[in-house]
Amino acid sequence: MIFEYKLSAPREDFYDITNEVQLAVVASGVTDGVAIVFCPHTTAGITINENADPDVVYDFLIGIDKAFPDRKEFKHEEGNSAAHLKASTVGASETIIISKGKLLLGTWQSVYFCEFDPPRERKFMVKIIQ
Ligand code: ZN
Numbered sequence: 001m002i003f004e005y006k007l008s009a010p011r012e013d014f015y016d017i018t019n020e021v022q023l024a025v026v027a028s029g030v031t032d033g034v035a036i037v038f039c040p041h042t043t044a045g046i047t048i049n050e051n052a053d054p055d056v057v058y059d060f061l062i063g064i065d066k067a068f069p070d071r072k073e074f075k076h077e078e079g080n081s082a083a084h085l086k087a088s089t090v091g092a093s094e095t096i097i098i099s100k101g102k103l104l105l106g107t108w109q110s111v112y113f114c115e116f117d118p119p120r121e122r123k124f125m126v127k128i129i130q
Pocket of ligand 1: 078079080081084
């Protein structure tokens with residue numbers, strides 16, 4: 001079972017998609033299994049990180065920008081090589097255990113869609129496996 005969701009990403013940010021992933025779990029009827037969340041884009045990604053303090057995402061964006069600044073020597077014509085580097089660093093997917101019909105996330109964890117090349121209209125997929 002594959003569920004597909006659309007997402008508007010007006011700025012470089014992490015978008016909390018935990019609710020959509022949990023909705024896919026409920027719709028699937030699977031109570032014990034695995035959810036795979038996949039981003040089919042090359043300048044965005046999926047990660048799991050803290051949801052309690054929004055400054056964590058703020059600091060992450062500062063940190064990854066310092067790690068991958070735009071550089072004059074980049075050759076990619078589209079001009080978004082930094083976004084490609086950030087996307088591969090974060091990764092295109094996450095796997096989450098489903099137990100008793102719920103995502104087995106830690107207390108402070110959320111699933112995030114990470115936009116690095118805004119503004120974009122995006123999508124992501126959730127595959128539920130029994
Ligand atoms: Zn590009």
